[in-house]
Amino acid sequence: MRYIWTLAAKDLLQTRRDRMAALFTFILPTAFTVFFGLLMGGLSSGSERIPLAVADGDGGVAARKLVSLLESSPLVELKMIDAAAVDKAVDDEQVAAGLLIPAGFSASLDSDVGARLTVVRVLGSTGSQSVEEAVRAAADRLASERLAAAVAVRTVEDSPRAAQVGEIVSGLLERPALTIAAKESGSKAGQIPRGFDQSSPGMLVNWVMFSLLTVATGLVMERKTGALRRLLGTHASRSQVIAGKALAMLILTMLQQVLLIGLGQFAFGVDYLSDPPALLMTMVTLSALASCLGLLIATVFRSEQAVIATTVIASMVLSALGGAWFPLEVTGPGFSRIAHLVPTSWLLDALRGIVLKGWGVPEVLLPLGVVWAFSLAFFALAVWRFRFE
Amino acid sequence: MRFVEVRRLHKQFDPPKGTVAVDDLSFGIEQGEIYSLLGPNGAGKTTTISILSCLLRPTGGEATVAGASITGDPAAVKRALGVVPQELALYPDLTARENLAFWGKMYGLRGQQLDTRVDEVLALIDLSDRQKDRLESFSGGMKRRVNIGAALLHKPRVLFLDEPTVGIDPQSRRAILDGIKDLNRAGTTILYTTHYMEEAQELSNRIAIMDHGKMIAEGTHEELVRSVGEEATVTLSVDRDLDRSLAIWCSVEGVTSAEAQDDRARLLVGDANAVVPRLFETANREGIRITGVNVAEPNLETVFLALTGRALRD
Numbered sequence: 114m115r116y117i118w119t120l121a122a123k124d125l126l127q128t129r130r131d132r133m134a135a136l137f138t139f140i141l142p143t144a145f146t147v148f149f150g151l152l153m154g155g156l157s158s159g160s161e162r163i164p165l166a167v168a169d170g171d172g173g174v175a176a177r178k179l180v181s182l183l184e185s186s187p188l189v190e191l192k193m194i195d196a197a198a199v200d201k202a203v204d205d206e207q208v209a210a211g212l213l214i215p216a217g218f219s220a221s222l223d224s225d226v227g228a229r230l231t232v233v234r235v236l237g238s239t240g241s242q243s244v245e246e247a248v249r250a251a252a253d254r255l256a257s258e259r260l261a262a263a264v265a266v267r268t269v270e271d272s273p274r275a276a277q278v279g280e281i282v283s284g285l286l287e288r289p290a291l292t293i294a295a296k297e298s299g300s301k302a303g304q305i306p307r308g309f310d311q312s313s314p315g316m317l318v319n320w321v322m323f324s325l326l327t328v329a330t331g332l333v334m335e336r337k338t339g340a341l342r343r344l345l346g347t348h349a350s351r352s353q354v355i356a357g358k359a360l361a362m363l364i365l366t367m368l369q370q371v372l373l374i375g376l377g378q379f380a381f382g383v384d385y386l387s388d389p390p391a392l393l394m395t396m397v398t399l400s401a402l403a404s405c406l407g408l409l410i411a412t413v414f415r416s417e418q419a420v421i422a423t424t425v426i427a428s429m430v431l432s433a434l435g436g437a438w439f440p441l442e443v444t445g446p447g448f449s450r451i452a453h454l455v456p457t458s459w460l461l462d463a464l465r466g467i468v469l470k471g472w473g474v475p476e477v478l479l480p481l482g483v484v485w486a487f488s489l490a491f492f493a494l495a496v497w498r499f500r501f502e
Numbered sequence: 503m504r505f506v507e508v509r510r511l512h513k514q515f516d517p518p519k520g521t522v523a524v525d526d527l528s529f530g531i532e533q534g535e536i537y538s539l540l541g542p543n544g545a546g547k548t549t550t551i552s553i554l555s556c557l558l559r560p561t562g563g564e565a566t567v568a569g570a571s572i573t574g575d576p577a578a579v580k581r582a583l584g585v586v587p588q589e590l591a592l593y594p595d596l597t598a599r600e601n602l603a604f605w606g607k608m609y610g611l612r613g614q615q616l617d618t619r620v621d622e623v624l625a626l627i628d629l630s631d632r633q634k635d636r637l638e639s640f641s642g643g644m645k646r647r648v649n650i651g652a653a654l655l656h657k658p659r660v661l662f663l664d665e666p667t668v669g670i671d672p673q674s675r676r677a678i679l680d681g682i683k684d685l686n687r688a689g690t691t692i693l694y695t696t697h698y699m700e701e702a703q704e705l706s707n708r709i710a711i712m713d714h715g716k717m718i719a720e721g722t723h724e725e726l727v728r729s730v731g732e733e734a735t736v737t738l739s740v741d742r743d744l745d746r747s748l749a750i751w752c753s754v755e756g757v758t759s760a761e762a763q764d765d766r767a768r769l770l771v772g773d774a775n776a777v778v779p780r781l782f783e784t785a786n787r788e789g790i791r792i793t794g795v796n797v798a799e800p801n802l803e804t805v806f807l808a809l810t811g812r813a814l815r816d
Contacts, residue, residue, distance in 0.1 A: 119607040123593070130595050339589030343652075346555050346585045347608035348577070501557075 116349035120357025121364060124331060128365055134327055138369050142320035143376060149312035149438070150381060162190035165244050166202045166211040169193065173219025175228070175255060182251040183212075189247045203233050203241075210234035210244040222259055313377035314464040315437035318457050320373070321366050321399050322428040325407030328362040329420045332411035341501045355408070355499060359492075362404035363397075370396045388473040395463045398481045398488070402456055405491035412495045431457040456487035504530035505568060505691050506537075506554070506660060512562030513549055513715075523549040525715040527563070531660075531693060536686050538702040539695040540802060541712035542812075547695035548588060549715075551662050554693070555585045568659055584658030586650050588665045594638040598629050598648050601637060602655060609656035619655050627651040627681065643674020650678065660691040667701065679705060699802035711806060718809050727800045730808035733758060734774040738767045738781065739794035747790050754780050766794075774799065 128134045165183065169176050184191055192208060199211035211233035221228035232248055234241035265281075335341040344354050374392070377383035385392055410427065414420045432438060435457025441449050452458040459480040466472035466480075513524040524546045531537040539547045552558040554565055556576035564571065570578035592601050602620045611619055624630045627647040637645055650666060663682065667675045682705060686692050696702050702709050703723050711719045711726070719726055740747050748767050752760045756777035759770045771777040774797045785792050798804075807813055 115612075116608060119604065123596070123604050126600070127593060127595050339587050339591035340593065342557060343585070343587055343591035344608065345557050346580060346583070347605070348580060348610045349608055 116347075116353045117357040117360055120344075120349070120354060121360040124328075124358065124361030125364060127331070128327060128361075131327075137320070137326065138324055138365070139372055142316055142369070142373055145320070146309070146312050146316040146373065146376065146381070149316060150309040153308050153311050162186075162188060163210075163240050163244050164192055164208040165189040165247070166192050166194050166199050166208040167214065168196035168199050168211065169214045170196050170216045171214050171218035175219035175222045175259070176214045178258075179214065179230075179251055179255050182254055183247065186247050186251065189244055199233050203235060206235075210241040210248075212248055222256070223263070309377060309381035309383050310465070310468055311440055313373070313381055313383045314461060314468060315432070315439075317370060317373045317377070318399065318435060318461055318464070319428065319432035319437040321369055321403050322406075322431050322457065323424075324366050324369060325362070325403045325410065325428065326421065326424040327365065328358065328404065328407035329411040329414075329424050330417055332358060332408070333415065333417050333420050336411075336415070336501065337417070345501055351499075351501070352496075354501075355496060359404045359408060362407055363400045366400040366403050367396060370399065384468055384471075387471040388467055391463075391467050391472060391474045391477045394474065394481055395460065395467065395477060398463075398484050399460055402460065402484055402488045402491075405488040405495065408495035408499075409491045412498045412500065431455050434458065436461045456484045459483040505533040505535075506531035506566070506693060508550075508554070508563070508565045510563040511550065511553060511560055511565055513546075513553055513558065514561045517561060523715050524553065524560070527712075527715070527717055529710050529717065529720060531691060532707075533691050534686070534689060535707045536682070536692045536694060536705050538706040538709045539693070539712055540697065540699060540702040540709050540806075541695075542697055544714075545697075545712040546715035547712055548664055550712075551585070551664050551693070551695060554579075555583060555662060556580060581656075582659045584653035584656065584661045586653045586661065586663040586666050588668060590645050590649050592637055592645065592648060592652065595636060597634050597636050598640070599624065599633040601648055602651055605652040606655040611655060619657075623651045623654050626654065626684075628677070641671075641674070643670045643677065646670055646674060646678060647681070650681065654685070658690070660693065661685065662693045662695075664695050665697070666694075667696070667698070675701075699806075703802060709802070711802070711809065713806075713810050719805060723802065726802060726805045730800070730805050732800055733770040733772060734800060735798040735804075736769045736771050736774060736778060736781070737763075737794075737796040737798070738769070738792055739765070740767065740785070741791040741793050743790060746788075747785070750784055750788055750790070751781055754784055756780065 128138075167180060167183065169180060180191065180193075183189055192202075194202060194211075196213055199213060202208045203211050213231040213233065215229065215231070218228050218230070230248065230252055232245050234245055332341070335344075341354070345351065349357070374385050374396070378385045406427065407424075410420055410423050414423055434452045434455045436452060437457065441452055441458065441461075449458075463472070463477040463480040463484075466476055470476075507530050509528050511524050511527040512522070514520055514522045527546070527550060529537070539545075539550060541547055549558065553560050554567060554572060556572050556579050559573065564573065566572065567579045568582035570576075570582065572579050593604070596604065599620060602623055603616060606616045606620055621630070624633050627650060629644060629647060629651075632640070632644070637648060640648070646666060650663070653661060666682075667678055670678075679701065682692060682694070692705075694702070694705060706723070708720065708722055709726060710717050719729060721729065738747070738751075744762055744765065744767060748760045748762060751757055751767060751769060754777065756772050757769050758772065761768055769777075769781070778795070778797060782792060784790075803813065
């Protein structure tokens with residue numbers, strides 16, 4: 114083991130001294146994560162709710178109840194502002210829509226006149242359309258509650274429990290007789306990754322795959338200078354030399370992942386840490402994939418130029434097909450099927466499952482198993498065809 | 503048994519139709535000896551070293567190094583052996599010390615033993631003051647010295663050097679040759695390959711001349727020269743009457759043959775120091791003006807030419 118570690122430590126020292134390696138390993142991945150993250154919606158990825166400005170000019174019981182219903186909606190995020198500022202907030206696109214609750218709203222709701230709400234929204238905007246739907250749903254719920262209570266009160270007007278009717282109706286509506294359950298299916302859970310939820314895992318896979326360039330060119334250079342051959346004259350065996358190379362790559366890409374995942378988690382609010390064991394398994398799997406593919410490319414191709422060209426093409430194709438640049442959810446089923454012929458798409462399934470759906474170890478086993486099958490095939494081919502000179 | 507024993511070694515790449523790089527090669531090296539394999543590029547020198555270093559498997563024959571079989575016990579062979587490859591098999595982005603420490607670790611050294619040995623080798627290759635500089639800033643000769651140093655860390659009993667002076671300046675070459683002599687004086691057995699006959703002549707106790715994978719002659723420098731005759735070649739240019747000059751010089755004492763070659767007289771003589779003054783005296787007496795003279799003592803080049811019909815550097 115000590116020879117393996119000596120080799121790996123030497124490779125890591127060389128990488129640390131290589132400014133280009135630092136650029137490709139840490140600086141460019143961070144820049145691309147930020148760029149693609151902002152391009153795809155930026156920090157909004159942390160909350161999928163659509164902002165709704167609410168101006169409560171009433172402040173009564175029914176108005177507060179309406180606000181409370183909207184707050185519990187998974188669709189909107191409330192921003193309480195003054196009525197005078199609603200139009201400007203919508204015009205400036207600070208919010209998708211605005212809701213004006215007029216003075217006397219609560220009183221009107223119980224009267225025969227009826228109450229009126231105003232939604233200020235941008236015409237043609239699907240986001241504000243959704244907000245309007247959410248407001249309608251909350252208003253309908255409030256109106257139903259009030260209506261049921263009014264009917265009940267009038268029916269049992271003389272009963273001693275008449276005063277409790279409103280509370281009873283409210284309680285019953287909390288436990289409705291009919292509910293609709295939405296079930297998530299596979300990675301197409303209806304939630305298309307946006308912002309940093311898309312860019313952070315995507316760029317992670319993209320640049321870790323690109324890092325295989327480091328190991329592949331390093332190996333080719335060592336073969337070219339005769340150092341690889343010289344290693345065989347030392348006390349290390351052939352398999353120890355190959356293992357040392359693979360270990361260096363594994364450590365390098367794990368460090369790269371720790372940095373990029375840390376950045377995603379703490380700077381961009383991507384929820385990587387929902388299940389740390391599943392995340393660790395995914396990280397090791399990604400590193401193993403890059404190491405094995407790097408070994409294979411360095412084995413098959415002998416010149417530095419050929420290795421660089423192949424690595425760039427391979428990492429770009431694997432990243433693009435795998436869904437690192439754009440979510441596979443926006444592509445058709447045909448593309449998605451083709452994408453799942455490459456290991457990176459399975460890896461991104463696991464990563465996005467952890468980030469978006471809180472997947473744990475049982476859920477990531479299948480996609481990671483597929484990636485390991487690819488990695489072992491690459492490794493076996495590399496060892497079989499490996500040449501020291 | 504000799505310290506390095508090679509018996510009927512054979513190596514063919516991609517048999518049965520591939521190139522035969524080493525063909526029925528046999529030789530032995532005594533402990534403490536410097537033994538050189540001399541031959542042109544493609545003679546099979548590097549392949550021989552690769553086989554003896556356990557980097558290539560022979561397709562026939564057997565060899566032992568320090569009593570261990572290269573096929574039966576390669577680990578023991580590697581423990582006894584240091585190999586200096588022809589290439590600069592080093593890491594330019596590491597310092598001289600880091601390079602040596604890395605190779606030392608790969609030879610099993612650790613801790614204080616490693617530090618001490620790296621210090622010793624740095625002193626031996628005269629690079630202690632540059633130990634913290636990266637190799638990429640070194641001259642070709644300094645890199646060659648580190649290349650040799652990397653093979654000395656585990657104190658090998660036998661050292662294989664494969665053309666270690668290729669592409670360096672005369673001063674660095676001198677330093678390397680002197681260093682090899684020092685190592686040998688300290689007890690290291692050395693197998694040296696080169697296509698520079700001067701190096702083989704200066705360093706070696708015995709020399710094997712190789713061509714096309716075969717050994718075509720073996721012995722001390724003197725034995726090899728003697729084997730093809732001991733005559734020196736004197737080449738003379740004259741201003742006129744070349745044929746008459748040849749006829750006159752043919753009869754001078756010590757001249758065994760004389761012939762015209764490229765408008766010059768080419769004479770084979772037994773002792774050039776004694777014969778050349780006589781040639782001048784005769785020319786003066788006959789009114790022949792000598793405009794140029796060249797004396798070539800017999801050497802390994804002559805031997806190679808005599809054995810193969812080609813110059814060593816062809």
